[in-house]
Amino acid sequence: MSAHNDDSQPEKVDLDDPKLSRFDVYREGLRKDGIEIIHYEPRFAKPGTAAEKRMERIVSGLFLLSGLFATAFVAAYIFWPWEYEGAASWREPQTWYTPVIGITLGLSLLLFAVGVLTWAKKLLPIEELVQDRHDGGSAKEDRKFAESTVDTTVDDMGIRRRPFLVKAALLGAAPLGLAAVAPLGALIKDPADMLTVTGWNAEKYNEGNPVRLMMKDGALVRPDMVSAGGQITVYPAIEHGASNEFPTAPSLLIHLREQDAELLRENLYPMYQDVDALWGNYVAYSKICTHVGCPASLYEQQSQRLLCPCHQSQFNVVDNAAPIFGPATRHLPMLPLSVDEDGHFFAKSDFLVPPGPGYWNRPSLPEEDEQ
Numbered sequence: 001m002s003a004h005n006d007d008s009q010p011e012k013v014d015l016d017d018p019k020l021s022r023f024d025v026y027r028e029g030l031r032k033d034g035i036e037i038i039h040y041e042p043r044f045a046k047p048g049t050a051a052e053k054r055m056e057r058i059v060s061g062l063f064l065l066s067g068l069f070a071t072a073f074v075a076a077y078i079f080w081p082w083e084y085e086g087a088a089s090w091r092e093p094q095t096w097y098t099p100v101i102g103i104t105l106g107l108s109l110l111l112f113a114v115g116v117l118t119w120a121k122k123l124l125p126i127e128e129l130v131q132d133r134h135d136g137g138s139a140k141e142d143r144k145f146a147e148s149t150v151d152t153t154v155d156d157m158g159i160r161r162r163p164f165l166v167k168a169a170l171l172g173a174a175p176l177g178l179a180a181v182a183p184l185g186a187l188i189k190d191p192a193d194m195l196t197v198t199g200w201n202a203e204k205y206n207e208g209n210p211v212r213l214m215m216k217d218g219a220l221v222r223p224d225m226v227s228a229g230g231q232i233t234v235y236p237a238i239e240h241g242a243s244n245e246f247p248t249a250p251s252l253l254i255h256l257r258e259q260d261a262e263l264l265r266e267n268l269y270p271m272y273q274d275v276d277a278l279w280g281n282y283v284a285y286s287k288i289c290t291h292v293g294c295p296a297s298l299y300e301q302q303s304q305r306l307l308c309p310c311h312q313s314q315f316n317v318v319d320n321a322a323p324i325f326g327p328a329t330r331h332l333p334m335l336p337l338s339v340d341e342d343g344h345f346f347a348k349s350d351f352l353v354p355p356g357p358g359y360w361n362r363p364s365l366p367e368e369d370e371q
């Protein structure tokens with residue numbers, strides 16, 4: 001089809017004229033819709049030239065590569081080892097899990113988008129249209145125009161003439177669709193007790209012996225290490241207890257001032273009273289914000305509040321760490337505390353409610369404790 005430059009006034013067209021080409025009907029249809037073709041020029045003057053075939057191969061290659069990376073993403077997502085196994089170095093495959101799935105999916109989407117753009121820019125006809133807006137429904141005649149428009153567009157895209165390109169696009173798009181759906185598979189896997197059991201669980205992680213509190217460097221924690229009004233971050237004294245293997249275990253041990261400890265004892269929920277969760281004037285709360293899991297560790301002794309720096313949630317330390325400001329809606333769980341005969345703090349049990357952000361079937365506080 002040759003280039004059309006149309007500066008003249010449109011003439012009335014007889015649609016029953018057998019000499020009319022499909023392009024003429026297409027143009028007339030556009031005119032009826034108030035669209036005027038200003039310029040129309042096929043990208044390649046002669047179909048099937050070597051240059052056109054080369055461009056087809058480039059676009060096909062982009063789609064096929066996109067499909068290849070999408071397939072690699074799905075394979076890596078399912079089979080690449082990702083679980084934490086101690087302090088991993090760059091040589092361990094789990095260190096590369098996130099980069100691998102990010103790069104493969106990113107490249108797949110990028111290549112598919114470049115393929116579509118290249119198809120549009122290098123194979124579709126150059127077309128300039130001007131359209132007037134108008135109201136109203138579609139008459140029978142308009143529907144005929146619409147049909148020829150769709151047919152012309154299909155021909156312009158070369159869907160009939162370029163079966164290999166279409167197959168390549170489909171081959172690229174199919175794994176890409178799978179890549180979009182594959183992550184939903186993670187919802188199938190039962191997280192078991194991953195969300196409810198932490199490193200403070202003596203039965204699971206310390207052969208039934210109470211789990212002591214330690215600092216990041218492994219030093220066991222004694223009461224005289226925290227002065228009144230002070231606080232430190234503590235971890236379960238088990239192997240890798242201060243590592244990412246136990247992301248929900250970090251807690252804040254606070255030595256309350258006398259009057260604050262008194263207030264907390266008055267407000268203490270029955271479930272914490274039952275297990276005698278405080279030790280003297282010391283209390284420990286989960287450090288993982290119940291909003292989306294940032295460390296809530298800014299302790300304001302004067303206002304008795306714990307602040308989370310991420311979105312400014314605040315928790316009342318003398319009222320069971322109840323949320324009193326910001327987006328968090330749940331308390332920070334309290335870790336029941338005591339001191340053994342060697343003078344070291346230990347956890348009397350795991351948290352009584354799961355720490356960290358909420359999830360759909362998360363057990364909540366007993367009803368009377370929510371009051």
Ligand code: FES
Pocket residue numbers: 289290291292293294296308309310311312313326327328
């Ligand atoms: S994570 Fe703490 S307020 Fe959002």
